[in-house]
Amino acid sequence: MRLPLFPEQASNFAPETDHLLYFLLAVAVFFTVLIFGAIFYFAIRYRRRSDRELPRVLHTGLALEIVWSVIPFGLTMIMFGWGADLFFRESRPPANALQIYVVGKQWMWKLQHMEGQREINELHVPAGRPVRLTMTSEDVIHSFFVPAFRTKEDVVPGRYSTTWWTPTKPGKYHLFCAEYCGTNHSRMIGWIYVMEPQEYQTWLSGGRAFGSLAENGEKLFQDLACGNCHKADGSGRCPNLVGLFGRNVQLADGRTIKADEGYIRESILQPNAKIVAGYQPLMPTFQGLVTEEGVLQLVEYIKSLGRQPGTTPAEVSPNPPAPKNQ
């Protein structure tokens, strides 16, 4: 009967997280043994032998108190630094990451590859290549948790959140929703299939032709008549979208922000939140007219505009945007 203590290590972050755990365990075991041992020893060695015993009063010294404050503090600072470093790198997807979009809703995961493949509760990815997930929720807060990768990130309605990892070992790994989301929270689970790169290519080209996300986005763009205002030559009443993604945008209130996925999403659903300098607040909201998946398709399409052939999205946007924060 197998009784494992650790999940498999299947991502670049897994061994690092486990090493951090070992350090913490070592410190914890040391102090546990120290305290339990001291209590055990003192209790027996100094057990009461007569009812009239009156032990001598011992006074502490500043030195002792400082020593047993500073040493633990030093250890905790190592724990902090190590953990913060790992965390920081977990928040910075590399430029060449494979982009996957995730929409969580009660009680299922909908995943979309850029090439158009859609998966429900399953995600196929190639080993050895970083994967970046851009995620949102259609309803309540969920959380995308893959124990074998040692990663987790909440999936929040109204914003995009990001997580990334590089799968290192082909196999099949649990996907769990890790933020309580209602009745079937414990059934909002699935599988991550890590495949050899060759197998992944095969898988990618098989199945129904969905059209890539960007192609679907272009269709939606035309259906919603976005091009009436957002003309490709820049002559319309609204800002030109070609080459927009990844660029800095000057807003009417003086701020400058970067046009990342979150900005594009917000511009579609809450267009008056940020007005571009020199333009009027004319755009109507498309909230209710387009689903979160539709928004993702539009985002991918707009990302593709102005992209030179042969350049990856990463080269247009060398510093992938950080997750939307508050």
Added chain:
Amino acid sequence: MANHAEAQAETLALREQFDTAEQQKDASTLGMWVFLITEIMFFGGLFLAYTVYRDIYFPVFALASSSLNAVIGAINTAVLLCSSFTMVLAVRASQVGQRNALIIFLILTLILGVAFLGVKAYEWNEKFQEHHVPGPTFHLEGTGQQGEAQLFFSLYFAMTGLHALHMLVGCGILTWLLIQSWKGKFTPEYMTPVDIAGLYWHFVDIIWIFLFPLLYLIDRHLGR
């Protein structure tokens, strides 16, 4: 030596857990201050929510704020400031044992407090008429961000509503003080209830001093 009347008042008012009247007064006063600190934390949550949303939705908040009647708000502010003044005079009267003055100033404070509430009721009714009350009929002209505009008014009603509730309780306390003053319960040796009620009243006033500019005067300029 305290005379018989004073001693009697002291004995009547001294609760059995205390050793001296001074200890009782100190404890009561400290108790009221501690309570007011909890009230700061209570209102604080709303102020935090206000700060966060005002920061991210400034233009809508400014627009919504401009739909409030700043003149009426200013009048109400003046009303409350006057009521704090009359309250101070009431405390002073109780300190020097002037029962009649105490009663008069308590009545004035109460009238001003009720006036404030009356003006508030009028303002709220106006908002209701203008469809600025959050809900299915909400609409604020001049913006496409109705959700965010509704946020402003939700905070407006929550904050002024909570404040008004505290005013109401304050008026209740003033009424009780009036009855006790009428019965002659307060003397220079024992006027603690008047004193700490004054603290409470001033606190509710100060909350309004913050609410008024934050809610009514976002991005306002004289003459606009």
Added chain:
Amino acid sequence: MITAAAQERETYLNASYGIKSWLLTKDHKRIALLYLFTVTLFFFIGGAFATLIRIELLTPQGGLVSSETYNKLFTMHGVTMIFFFLIPSIPATLGNFFLPMMIGARDLAFPRINLLSWYLLVIGGLFALFAMLAGGVDTGWTFYTPYSTTYSNTWVIATAIGIFVAGFSSILTGLNFVVTVHRMRAPGMTWFRMPLFVWAHYATALIQILGTPVLAVTLLLVFCERVFHIGIFDPALGGDPVLFQHLFWFYSHPAVYIMVLPAMGVVNELVSTFSRKPIFGYSFVAFSSLAIAVLGFLVWGHHLFVSTQSVYAGMVFSFLSYFVAIPSAIKVFNWTATLYKGSISFATPMLYAFGFIGLFTVGGLTGLFVASLGLDVHVTDTYFVVAHFHYIMVGGAIMGYLGGLHYWWPKITGRMYPELWARLSALVIFLGFNLTFFPQFILGYLGMPRRYHTYPDEFQVLHVLSTAGASVLAVGYLMPMVYFIWSLRYGQVAGANPWGATGLEWQTASPPPVHNFDEMPVVTHEAYDYTTVLGEVEVG
């Protein structure tokens, strides 16, 4: 002789009779007993929910209850245990009873407000009980939005009102304690002569006063959102669901210190009495309580590491979270050092103190794990966190509470509990506790998420171990119920100071008279001065 005198002597228990004399009492000691009855009731209600949860988790696919019901069970377990048991428990029972006596006061500063506090807890509890009986609430005790504001169709509002009202009970208790410690100390009772139990409750009271109002206003906003749909946490209306988390945890993190500081306060008294030595490093332990109270307000964001909170905010909160660990470590070291060259007794209260120190150490050390950003990404929202906080709340706080109950039982009731049964149940509780919760650390690292009704087969063995432990633990908790009640009638009659302890409460009769002391004490010696109890006899 003592027996006859005790039966004739007037105590706070027999000074007046009838239900009105209890329900309208102003005596802090009677109010403490009213609280004892109430929190014990809620403990067993919360325990019943826990029992059902652990039984359901015996099998991977459940089967005893539906998912809806399971979600209500863990929600109501959390709500009951935290707001209606742990938060009031030690302060409102042992604190109410002994804080005035320890500083030489006749009562708290505001006895009627003290009674009001109890009524508020009861009224809040009634709202919560109504919600539970009318169909339950399923949002988790954390009420995350927008699930709690828009999607849940259970009794959220009734529960929120219950917690809101109970929150004011906590605030008023805190207010009472702060004013009492500042203004009601007997002559000669300087701050640094006070028992450390009082310092711990003072620090707790500071947290109650400053933190609880924020929870109150947050619940008020949830109420408004649900009833009026104002949109404050609803993204569709421009609101921010994560703002709720910040507001909620701003209270709920300090709340865990409300739950553990009083238990630490109890442990001070136990370790000192049963080592017959002053607590080593008295002023460091006193200040560490204050440090925990202050620092505890600065770390709430460590509950939001994966919430889309900014990376930099996460780093600040992680850093500060390590700071708040240090004062707790200082306490553990000082308690252990107190044992050195002491005169150690293994009476039941001391066994609970040992249990507290050991289990709190494990719980606190695992806190270092979750404070580490990179590790927390993996273990947050898993059973690792569940194990961490149960080690502190159950292994720590509840053991401290039971230790205190046993220690002060003779003073409160005038009777001794049966020592052999008490030691046995302490051991049963310790073993049952570890069997219940240690497997959960492993479960968590393996990836078992929290609040899961069903789970993959490979987690079953650990769940079975945990449930086995829970049954042992349940037996351990029932035993004191039985023998404490038994002792009221058949327990050995206790003298004023059966333990040879210092502290003003031991210088008056057991049970105490209504006004605590026949003569107001004047304090001339330091805290934990055992020469006053034993005279100048010195051995070794």
